Amino acid sequence: MxxxxxxxxxxxxxxxxxxxxxxxxxxxxxxxxxxxxxxxCVGLGIWWSRTPAPFDVEQAVVDQRGTAVQAPASRGAVTVAGLMTLVETLLEKPGGYLRNDIAPPGVWLDNMPAWELGVLAQARRLSVALPAMEQSDLPVLGDVQQRLAGDSGDWLYPSTEQRLQRALEGLDGYLKALGEGGEAAFGDGGQGVAAWLEALARSLDDLGLRLSASIGTRAELRDLDIDAEALPARTPWYRVDDVFFEARGQAWAMLHLLRAVQRDQADMLAEAGLAGRWEALVAELELSQRRLWSPMVLNGSGFGLFANHSLVLANHMIRARDLSRSLAGELAAAEQEADADRAAPVEPAPDAEPEAPAGETDAVETTETGSAGEADGEIPAYDQAEVADGAADAGEPTGSADGEGVAAAEPAAEAEAEAAPATGDSPEDEAAGGEAAVDEAAEDEAVGDGAAVEAPRE
Structure with a gap:
């Protein structure tokens, strides 16, 4: 129990x-x-933090135009397609747009949101430059610029993703306007490209200064073309990686946009002799996209145990800045020269004397030749036979003074009658005019030669 x-x-x-x-x-x-x-969350954070792979700008045109790719497009289609692919990358990459996330794991990440900010900054800069590159004034470009210029961290309605999607719709309509028979097209002389390159140079200069501000001593900047006095305050250690990835994002976007503009303006760059320097600028930005093997952004110094990734990237930014400024100056000078040539007044060509018909020209030459011979008191050889025939028909000897005067005057009068332009008079008027011309020619010849002697009176 x-x-x-x-x-x-x-x-x-x-x-x-x-x-x-x-x-x-x-x-x-x-x-x-x-x-x-x-x-x-850690696994997703690592996956979402990977930089998207680069894309081919020519393939981007095929993807964005779709079935309309078979039809020819105007200048500027590659640039617009490249900008559209940049915006799509922000929305469709692993994890989507992370900068405005308010829940894990996106809220814990900082490298990829900083990279997204860099890409978005360059997309905004090109949207500002597009109206200057476009020949016509289309309102859709202003709408795209406004939608891209919103706050990058908005998560309430309208969120950043919604504004980016609307900007894509506007760019898609503009790309269709660049198609065959559309009303949009970039200028043939590279209008607006120089101003856009100058804006890129300012961005690269600012990035170089911010990256250089991560180091402690200013003496390490003596080998770089950086004004130590212009540096901002030193970047805190927990913000070094944010500045680094923002610079990488801007360089990634610049790289693709420069390739797209190069495709659209290839003839202009070749004519200006700037294709080589353009390729050098693209190559410099490609070097800034090399893989980062370290699990974190190091901020070492000199030849110490740890590298200084920010200073290495700043070196690429400064060299790209110099190349961009050089290209902007050359293109601006070429554009000003072209504008001056178009504005210069065209001098009219001197009026050429009208050419007379062949028959009239021969008659005038004959008259001038006969007059010159008559002024010397001689009868040209080609008129002697006519003089003889005229004297024989008149029944008078060819050697008389009166016969010589009349016979010499008749060929000159006939030549002048042939050389004179037709006035549309009747045959009777023309005959009367011819007789008057013969009489005047006879009188002039008698006075000029002094050989005509008055006949003796019987």
Whole structure:
């Protein structure tokens, strides 16, 4: 009996322990779930923090135009397609747009949101430059600029993702306007490219200064073209990686946009002799995208144990800045020269004397030749036969003074009559005019030669 009571007491005690957990066993599965959640978040954070792969700008045109790719497009289609692909990358990369996340794991990340800010900054800068590159004034470009210029951290309506999607819709409509028969097109002379390159140079200069501000001593900047007095305050250690990845994001976006503009303005760059320097600028930005093997951004110095990643990237930014400024200056000078040529007044060509028909020209030359010979008191050889024939028909000797005067005057009068332009008069008027011309020519010749002697009176 006693054994039975003891066994029942043990069973009741075990049941009470199960119903009232005195040892906290129920927290073990909760702790296990929490650990699994953290592991998943860390894995997603590592995956989402990977920089997207570069894309081909020519393939981007095919993807963005879709079925319309078979039809030719105007100048500027590659640039617009590249800008659209940049915005799509922000929305469609692993994790989507992370800068405005308010929940884990996105809220714990800082490298990729900083990279997104850099890409968005260059997308905004190109949207500002597009109206200057475009020949016509389309309102859609202003709408795209406004939608890209919103706060990058908005998560309430309208969120940043919604504004970026609307900007994509506007760019898609503009890309269709660049198609065959559309009303949009970039200028043939590279209008607006120089101003855009100058804006890139200012961005690169600012990035170089911010990256250089991460080091402690200014003496390490003596080998770089950086004004130590212009540096901002030293970057805190927990912000060094944010500045680094923002610079990488801007360089990544510049790299693709420069390639796109190069495709659209290839003829202009070749004519200006700037294709080589443009390639050098692209190559310098490609070097800034090399893989970072360290798990974190190091901020060492000199030839110490740890490298200084920010200073290495600043070196690339400064060299790219110099190349961008050089290209902007050359293109601005070429654009000003082209504008001056277009504005210069065109001098009219001197009026050429009208050419007379062949028959009239021969008649004038004949008249001039005959007049010159007559002024010397001689009859040209080609008129002597006519003089002889005229004298024979008149029944007078060819050697008389009156015969010579009249015979010499007739060929000149006939030549002048042939050289004179037709006035549309009747045949009778023309005959009267010819007789008057013969009489005047006879009188002039008699006076000029002095050879015509008055006949003696009988």
């Amino acid at each position: 006693a054994l039975t009571q003891k066994g029942a007491a043990r069973r009741r005690k075990r049941i009470e322990e199960l119903e009232r957990p005195a040892y906290g066993w129920i927290w073990k599965p909760l702790f296990t779930l929490l650990v699994l959640y953290l592991v998943v």
